[in-house]
Amino acid sequence: MTTADAQLAAFRRSIDNIDAALIHILAERFRITQAVGEYKAEHDLPPADPAREERQITRLRALATESGLDPEFSEKFLRFVIDEVIHHHERIRDAD
Numbered sequence: 001m002t003t004a005d006a007q008l009a010a011f012r013r014s015i016d017n018i019d020a021a022l023i024h025i026l027a028e029r030f031r032i033t034q035a036v037g038e039y040k041a042e043h044d045l046p047p048a049d050p051a052r053e054e055r056q057i058t059r060l061r062a063l064a065t066e067s068g069l070d071p072e073f074s075e076k077f078l079r080f081v082i083d084e085v086i087h088h089h090e091r092i093r094d095a096d
């Protein structure tokens with residue numbers, strides 16, 4: 001193995017650890033949003049709350065900018081996650 005190969009392998013070990021952390025964090029987020037979906041279905045609350053989403057996006061865009069992450073990417077990522085959560089909420093509501 002060359003020095004360059006060893007360096008790339010070291011970078012990739014770090015990437016693999018970060019990816020694992022992301023999966024654990026997402027799993028935890030979806031675990032709690034599952035409970036939120038059940039709560040909303042029980043209390044006849046709508047699956048989506050656009051005002052709450054607006055506040056989350058504003059907050060995360062600011063955090064992204066502070067952290068050197070592209071705020072556009074952060075918003076797209078959060079939108080993608082929230083849209084999936086809303087689908088889960090709808091499925092829970094429709095199963096009731």
Ligand SMILES: O=C(O)C(=O)C[C@]1(C(=O)O)C=C[C@@H](O)C=C1
Pocket residue numbers: 033036037047048049050052053056081082085086089
């Ligand atoms: O906070 C809620 O009401 C949720 O259902 C959670 C969540 C989210 O995933 O963050 C999902 C859907 C709503 O539109 C807003 C936020």
